Amino acid sequence: MVVGGDAAGMSAASQARRMKGPDELEIIAFERGHFASYSACGIPYWVGGDVSDRDELIARTPEEHRERGIDLRMRTEVTALDVAGGRVRARDLESGAEEWTSYDKLVIATGARPIRPPLPGIDAPGVHGVQTLDDGQALLDTLARTSGRRAVVVGAGYIGVEMAEALINRGYEVTVVNRGKEPMSTLDPDMGRLVHEAMEGLGITMVNDAEVTKVLTGEDGRVRAVATEDAEYPADVVVLGIGVRPETTLAQAAGLPLGDHEGLLTDQAMRVRGYENIWAGGDCVEVLDLVSGRERHIALGTHANKHGQVIGANAGGGYATFPGVVGTAVSKVCDLEIARTGLREKDARRAGLQFEKVTIESTSRAGYYPGAAPMTVKMLAERRTGRLLGVQIVGREGAGKRVDIAAVALTAGMTVDQLTALDLGYAPPFSPVWDPVQVAARKAVGAVFGKR
Ligand SMILES: Cc1cc2nc3c(=O)[nH]c(=O)nc-3n(C[C@H](O)[C@H](O)[C@H](O)COP(=O)(O)OP(=O)(O)OC[C@H]3O[C@@H](n4cnc5c(N)ncnc54)[C@H](O)[C@@H]3O)c2cc1C
Numbered sequence: 001m002v003v004g005g006d007a008a009g010m011s012a013a014s015q016a017r018r019m020k021g022p023d024e025l026e027i028i029a030f031e032r033g034h035f036a037s038y039s040a041c042g043i044p045y046w047v048g049g050d051v052s053d054r055d056e057l058i059a060r061t062p063e064e065h066r067e068r069g070i071d072l073r074m075r076t077e078v079t080a081l082d083v084a085g086g087r088v089r090a091r092d093l094e095s096g097a098e099e100w101t102s103y104d105k106l107v108i109a110t111g112a113r114p115i116r117p118p119l120p121g122i123d124a125p126g127v128h129g130v131q132t133l134d135d136g137q138a139l140l141d142t143l144a145r146t147s148g149r150r151a152v153v154v155g156a157g158y159i160g161v162e163m164a165e166a167l168i169n170r171g172y173e174v175t176v177v178n179r180g181k182e183p184m185s186t187l188d189p190d191m192g193r194l195v196h197e198a199m200e201g202l203g204i205t206m207v208n209d210a211e212v213t214k215v216l217t218g219e220d221g222r223v224r225a226v227a228t229e230d231a232e233y234p235a236d237v238v239v240l241g242i243g244v245r246p247e248t249t250l251a252q253a254a255g256l257p258l259g260d261h262e263g264l265l266t267d268q269a270m271r272v273r274g275y276e277n278i279w280a281g282g283d284c285v286e287v288l289d290l291v292s293g294r295e296r297h298i299a300l301g302t303h304a305n306k307h308g309q310v311i312g313a314n315a316g317g318g319y320a321t322f323p324g325v326v327g328t329a330v331s332k333v334c335d336l337e338i339a340r341t342g343l344r345e346k347d348a349r350r351a352g353l354q355f356e357k358v359t360i361e362s363t364s365r366a367g368y369y370p371g372a373a374p375m376t377v378k379m380l381a382e383r384r385t386g387r388l389l390g391v392q393i394v395g396r397e398g399a400g401k402r403v404d405i406a407a408v409a410l411t412a413g414m415t416v417d418q419l420t421a422l423d424l425g426y427a428p429p430f431s432p433v434w435d436p437v438q439v440a441a442r443k444a445v446g447a448v449f450g451k452r
Helices: 007-019 040-047 062-067 133-145 158-169 189-201 249-253 301-315 345-350 400-411 416-420 436-449
Strands: 027-031 070-074 076-082 087-092 098-102 106-108 112-114 150-154 173-177 205-207 212-217 223-228 232-234 237-240 244-246 278-280 329-333 336-342 355-363 374-382 388-395
Touching: 007 027, 007 062, 007 070, 007 106, 007 301, 027 076, 040 133, 040 158, 062 070, 076 249, 133 237, 150 158, 150 223, 158 173, 158 189, 158 237, 158 329, 173 223, 189 205, 189 329, 189 336, 189 374, 189 388, 223 237, 278 301, 329 400, 336 400, 345 355, 345 388, 355 436, 374 400, 374 436, 388 400, 388 436, 400 416, 400 436, 416 436
Parallel strands: 027 070, 106 278, 150 173, 150 237, 173 205
Antiparallel strands: 076 087, 087 098, 112 244, 212 223, 223 232, 329 336, 336 388, 355 374, 374 388
């Protein structure tokens, strides 16, 4: 039985079905929303107009799941977990009918809930979250109805930044109000500064170090501005991208183990710790950070899909594990690519690690080759050992996915010295003769070991 019908839940159900046919394993999945197996990651590109049709974001419809022998019950919300009795209570949101259903194996994949501070005006028409396809549709409806062209995005994490791009593409004047000193708090502030400057270069007004205190409404009750302690920013539409928390209300009420970040705690097989027949994955769990050795909450679809596959294999009678993450993420705002993996300076300090840091400028292609674009790479390496700890990259085309080189090196526990020797592909249209990541690694070798 699966609770939550998106990335983690339906990956688990599908993988379990691949392991065992309908005669051997009955699979029931509950989803309270209108959609299952959709890509929330695509919402900014749908709102921005790069993806024209909402249905392109749906990987598999409920009917397709049912054809594969998964009893997916849409618009059905699980309202209680009885782990001692091995049953869940679910409510049909259309009829209101509620009933208990028994399980032998339970998968919790309830995702995350967006943070929505209880500010005056926050629920006014024209204020939108972007967590679900329904949210995306509601925002598009508002954009179609509104004649004004001023948008305020609250929050400058990757979702806020991607939504700023979407609104720019729609022809809006965009202001981003951000609590942090710089946008993209998943980067160190010096790298976030580059994102800030590039966003201003795109015509986006950046307001950092500012807390939204209320949303102001006009006589018609609709949003008209966003207020901070110091100023008001006129808005015809407001998009919230303030972050998410694990959706673990049911799990907590059932007494399942939660970590410091309110996410469920699992073992490597994604089994909830202490429970033989309950698994959990996706945005509702905490994951092991392989670099710091600590548990973190990272809400990313890439993890949710992998968790689902591992859970499905195990619940289907096989064996699979998810070893942990190194914290890799990539995003963009217009043509600026932003990537990170591993630890930031403050993560390394928190983990008690001493480190050297280096920053280099390079280009995406050989400097003489047409289209070569600048990129900045920052690298952290452990003092004395030279173990790679983290990489952040900001640049134009070709910058973002370069972080995968560092992700592999981190996973393998490589030193910056070993990174300099990696046999990476080179030809002028793809890279300078020393890839920018290796240029940073060479400088990091110098910082850790001195001249050699
Ligand atoms: C705008 C946006 C952009 C993103 N971009 C990226 C990206 O570029 N890269 C990336 O890796 N990730 C991205 N993500 C994150 C990614 O979408 C999530 O990490 C992923 O969807 C998590 O999958 P999940 O199955 O754990 O949770 P969810 O997708 O949240 O699914 C959980 C499901 O459970 C249902 N549910 C919850 N409680 C109950 C209940 N009690 N009963 C029944 N059903 C319930 C919910 O309705 C929901 O459908 C983005 C997210 C957003 C919002």
